[in-house]
Ligand code: SF4
């Protein structure tokens with residue numbers, strides 16, 4: 001592969017402890033990946049660390065480099081490991097390069113020293129928290145089955161005290177899916193989270209731990225349930241929190257309505273530019289496909305850039321689009337959904353075609369529900385306004401005028417006094 005054929009850039013989730021974690025969250029899809037490396041100590045060596053940083057920097061086309069740490073639980077590596085990783089970033093960086101390190105953590109091992117380090121080195125932390133105590137502790141327990149809520153809340157406090165930027169990552173599952181507002185208000189008002197990411201738990205029920213079979217565990221969220229979860233939170237958010245609380249799926253949807261790329265793989269047409277790397281340097285097509293079938297190779301044997309640009313990986317990424325069933329191709333919200341992640345595509349369409357997303361019903365309902373407000377906010381963006389203006393509009397009680405788009409010659413529902421076609425109906 002020549003350099004000019006190379007991908008414009010790619011992301012890598014590095015898993016320095018592989019699947020090793022100090023907790024035993026009941027729905028975790030990654031714990032079983034330990035079986036892929038029998039006898040391993042699940043600790044990334046210094047040699048792999050330096051090779052990873054050096055090759056990753058080499059592969060970057062832009063000066064802003066994001067280094068993403070994930071697990072298992074990355075803090076099990078100890079602080080020294082991450083100090084060395086910063087030294088290697090400095091050692092191998094090219095002129096004008098800046099680094100953003102991100103880390104997804106359960107937070108239970110954090111202390112002042114970790115947080116000082118995060119602050120000093122500009123880390124962005126993703127903290128896993130599933131809602132108020134009883135909803136969080138339903139599945140997020142330690143190895144002995146004990147609750148973890150207090151420790152995670154302690155971590156959020158520490159991160160805030162040390163002024164470390166952090167997002168909350170909340171999985172949506174059987175225990176919390178029927179409590180959307182309780183979860184959202186808790187994260188917004190008590191945790192004071194400004195950035196929230198919801199991840200639906202769709203956990204396959206099989207012996208392998210791979211993305212196989214069409215049964216899901218009882219812990220999984222149901223499709224309609226997930227749709228309603230998002231809708232209830234959206235309705236609260238669009239009335240009072242736009243511009244001050246950022247919910248990833250709402251941002252992604254707004255991007256789709258505004259006609260710009262969504263920025264996350266699950267809702268993009270194709271994927272394949274976000275790979276995962278195990279503790280020993282093995283690179284896989286994706287974090288959700290750490291399976292022998294999706295092993296690309298080891299960065300000690302072949303360069304990371306070659307692996308990322310391999311035919312196998314390109315096909316993996318294109319398959320997201322190429323395997324969409326006709327039902328999706330005809331769907332009016334496909335521009336926002338794009339069939340979501342292939343890992344969840346294991347049910348049949350009403351016509352019996354395989355490959356439909358398990359969460360389809362929920363996504364369809366959600367994306368249809370938000371159409372009106374999204375049109376409004378996308379228009380605001382096109383006209384150089386702020387999406388947050390939607391909140392004034394919602395206050396007028398004319399929500400029905402937003403959802404059922406006004407005629408071109410109707411007065412614009414924003415109250416400007418202009419015709420709709422001359423105001424918010426102007427662009428797009
Ligand atoms: S398989 Fe899913 S999670 Fe993996 S890169 Fe594709 S869309 Fe993203």
Ligand code: SF4
Pocket residue numbers: 327328329331332333334337338339340356357359360361363364
């Ligand atoms: S909502 Fe359903 S049919 Fe439409 S694109 Fe998404 S998965 Fe496909």
